Structure formats: structure tokens, C-alpha cells
Amino acid sequence: MCGEYEHMVDAKGRMNFPAKLREELGEHFYISKSFNEKCLIVYTKESWEALKQSLKGKPSEIAMPIERFIFGSACEAEPDKQGRIAIAPALRAYAEITSEVIVVGMSDRAEIWDKSLWAEYNHRTTPQNIAQLARKLGI
């Protein structure tokens, strides 16, 4: 799953989901808030289950706030015949999504950004920053 795709959210809160990513995400997938950035994360059914599992059995004072944040606002997305999905108003509000949207493929999941926030992110995250992070991991 990779690539950057630009789409429009119409007056009804629908947005087309890139066909290439749809192929890999399957018939239905899950969308929830990211806690690192002001954007939404799209999980495959598998990565969603994995996320659930990773929180199981953890101390409730840690796991429960995370569960509230992630599962509380998440929505299940099923593309219609035209390949469009509806994003819940609360999620749109969180990611400050208005009309223009960028979908970013990221290996096992995808992210949905408001276009202007994506531009801002790319402005503050330079290749030099990335090179520095990569060095930390020894890549």
C-alpha cells in the first residue's frame, strides 16, 4: 500500500477512496483518529484486530483511555458501488477535514489528511529530519 491520492469530500460527507488502496484494504475497513498527528488512520480488518489484541490484558488505567480514544470514535467504512465511503462527522471534525483530502498509503495502513494540514506537515518535516530519524534506526 503506497502513494499519495487527492480527493474531494462532497456536501454529504462522502469521499472517494483511491481504487488502488481499496484493492489492498478489502471490502470493509476501519477508520479512527491518530494520536500522533491531526489525521485519520485507515486500518485493514487484520491490522484492526491486531490493534485490539495489543491492548488486551494491559493495565486498565492505561488501556482504557486509549480504547476510548481509538474505538470510541472509530467507524467502519464500506465503499459503495462508486468506491465512496462516508466519514463520521466527529472524525472529520478531529482531522479538520473540509473539502480537499489527501490519502496516504503507508505499508499496512493508510492515513487521511486535510489537504492544508498535509501541506503544513510536509513543510515542517524535511528530508533532513527523515534522514536523522533513519540514522537512529540504522537504516
Place this chain on the structure above:
Amino acid sequence: MCGEYEHMVDAKGRMNFPAKLREELGEHFYISKSFNEKCLIVYTKESWEALKQSLKGKPSEIAMPIERFIFGSACEAEPDKQGRIAIAPALRAYAEITSEVIVVGMSDRAEIWDKSLWAEYNHRTTPQNIAQLARKLGI
């Protein structure tokens, strides 16, 4: 994989990929941004999977920006019957690719440079610079 090949990018963003490198890269390969230089990197399917794996399980505040940078802009390239590939607009913009392109074979991967940037790189990187770096490695 070695050698330097010059090609043209046509109006539709397509470029021919050197036949000799195609043999070694296989039917489909992956292209993404380099964070060290203003150029693109061509990965084989194997080296791409290896890159994915190397980021798995790493702390998200380090891994995610890297994933956004690499996978977010990447595109899967499948040569057509004429041996041409399409390069995504975002990638072309990043590497400042206009029409003339240099493809550089580099052992297990390849790089794609805009011709003038490649000339500039070769101007500032002299054999003396390389000798100095080699000495650091004790080669």
C-alpha cells in the same frame, strides 16, 4: 546492476526503463524518494519488503514519519510492453525531473536523477571525496 542510462520523460510522465536493469529488477518494482539526495530510488520487490520489515515494531514516533516519507510518495512500477514506467507527479516534483533523466545502476537498486542535478552532483563529488570516504571505511 550497474551503469548509467539516459532517458526521456514524455508529456504523460512516462519514461523508458533501461532493458538491462529491467532484467535484474524483475516484472514489478518500487520507486520512492531518497532522503539523502534529491533523487528517486528504485527497489526490487525483495529490498522493498526488507525495508518494510526493518520498520516493523519500531517506536511509532520514529517509524511513522519515515513511513510517510517513503511509502507515502512511493509508486509501484510495472513496465508496459514497450518497457516504460509511469512516475507519479509527486515523485517527479521531488526529484525536479523535467524531461531528461539519468538512471544509475547501484548493485542491488537503482537511482533516478534529473540530468542537470546528476551533473551537479558529479561536479561536487570528486574522486578525492570518494577516496576520503573509502579511507574512513578502510577500503
Place this chain on the structure above:
DNA sequence: ATGAATGTGGGGAAAAGTGGTGAAAAAATA
């Protein structure tokens, strides 16, 4: 010199994206 293989340009078909309309469900009022 001739043939094969590689590289380049362009046109057409198919699929992806977008807007709008209608039907069904839900909600509200009488």
C-alpha cells in the same frame, strides 16, 4: 547492409472519480 531489439510518440478503450436524483427509512407532528 539487413534484421532484431530497444526506445519514443500518439490514439483509443476502459475504468475511476464526481455530481445528482430517487427511493426507503427514520423522525416528527397531528
Place this chain on the structure above:
DNA sequence: TATTTTTTCACCACTTTTCCCCACATTCAT
């Protein structure tokens, strides 16, 4: 509870873009 109104959701059709294939040019090798 029945009827009207509103909202939601799925489908249809048009537009745009992508991608696939054909034909021509050029280079390399025999």
C-alpha cells in the same frame, strides 16, 4: 397510530483520467 416531513443511503449517468496497445524511429549486432 397514521400521515407528513426530513434525512440518509444506494444507484444511475456523465466526465475525466489512466493505461494499454499499435505503429514508427533509432540503435546495435551480425
